[in-house]
Amino acid sequence: MPAVRNVLVVGGGAAGAAAAILLAEGGVAVDLVDAKPDVAALGSGITLQGNALRVLRELDVWDQVRAEGYAFDTLGLRAPDPAGTLLAELTDLRTGGPDLPATLGMYRPALARILLERAGEAGATVRFGTRPEALVQEGDAVTVTFNDHTTRRYDLVVGADGLRSWTRRAIGIDAEPGPVGMGIWRTFTRRPESITRTDLFYGGPAYIAGYCPTGPDSVYAYLVEGVRDRSGLSPAQTLATMRELSGAYHGPWDELREQLTDPSRVNYTAFESHVLDGPWHRGRAVVIGDAAHSCPPTLAQGAAQALEDASVLAELLLRDDAVTEDLWSEFTARRLPRATEVVEASLQLCRWLLDHERGDVPGLMARISHLVAEPA
Incomplete structure (x- = not known):
């Protein structure tokens, strides 16, 4: 018998949907609420490493994800020169195992739809436009308004409600993400035939210029710069700024730039990061995913770590017959060191770029790949 009978999951992103699927499949009554009005999510593309794909297979959505995404096993490094010269082609470690690709790119709203539909099929009750406003813990129960x-009343509340987590604040964890010093321009457009994997350009006016195929006909492209306040730009200025910044990058970027014509397909976000240094629970409430840790996307591990959180939490709740300190101690031991190492490595890459320091980037990436290749 599971450790809990009924659970509230706050937030319908990757972590929340995954937790809802696994717990509902295990016989737990699950309510999943999300403040958004529907499943449609803002965003462009998402890069999923093999360890994320391993959890998606556990959720029984891998066939759908593979059909809608774009899988590849190599990473290209290009020069910011007039030809976009290919400097190296690296074979990525298949961190999800030999039967899964190293990387898969996907349209982020498509992934959200697949996961939330699967949560409903598993038996979770999914409610949009709904958010908690009060949370009171009383012994072994949590009352939520x-x-x-x-x-x-619930046996457990799982806060998977992102960087600005309401749940985190409601249970008294005083921690907020802090600035990293970088910002990212993103766009989502038609995939040129020449783009069949992620290529990264280091140098030029941006710290990183890159792209990731997200489906047979789509691609996600991005430029990382020193953070600036871009909030005052009009849609036309936003488009013009990304086009101008991309002008230093060539090869496939020349085709991408020709398609940069729609301001609604461009967005800008400042990097933020944090990790809760200690248990992620208070009583019968716990935070996971971006509510517990967040990192800049330099290692493309944000969604993977969120999915791993959900997988480990559900495993323990379905394995044990009571919520005990031993359960929480095991959850902390399995998730805190791993998430901390990934966050710190992602930040280290940012620091090297910001300081114009030639760090051991291949060595760092290899170390994290070998870390996450081991199941969480």
Whole structure:
């Protein structure tokens, strides 16, 4: 018998949907609430490493993800010169195992749809436009009041509600993400035939210029710069700024730039990062995913670490017959050191770039790849 009978999951992103799927499949009554009005999510593309794909297979969505995404096993390094010269082609470690690709790119809203539909199929009750407004812990139960004035009692609350987590604050964890010093321009457009994997350009006016195929006909492209306040730009200025910044990059970027015509397909985000240094639970409430840790996307491990959180948490709750300190100690031991190492490595890459320091980037990437190749 599971350690919990009913659970509230706050947040319908990767971590929340994964936790809902696994717990509902294990016989737990799950309510998943998300403040957004529907499954449509803002965003462009997402890069999923093999260890993320391993969890997606556990969730029984791998066939759908593979059909809608774009898988590849190599990484290209290119020069910021007039030809976009290919400097190296590296074979990535298949961190999810030999039967899964090293990397898969995907349209982020498509992944959200697949996961939330799967949560509903597994038996979770999914409610959009719903958010908690009060949370009171009473012994082995948590009473939650929602914005529709309804109140329910749960054995456990799982806060998977992102960087600005309401749950994290509600349970008294005083930690917020901090600035990294970089910002990223992103766009989502038609995939040129020449793009069949991620290529990274280091140098030029941006710290990193890159792209990732996200489906048979789509691609996600990005430029990382020193963080600036871009909030005052009009849509036309936003588009013009990304086009101008991309002008130093060639090869496939020349085709991408020709397609940069729609301001609604361009967005800018500042990098932030944090990791909760200690247990991620308080009583019968726990935070996972970006609510517990976040890292800049320099290692493309954000979604993977969130999915791993959900997998480990669900495993322990379905394995044990009670929520005990031993359960929480094991969860902390299995997730905190691993997530901390990934976050710190992602930040180290940022520091090398910001300081114009030639660090051992291949060595760092190899170390993290070998770390996450071991199941969480």
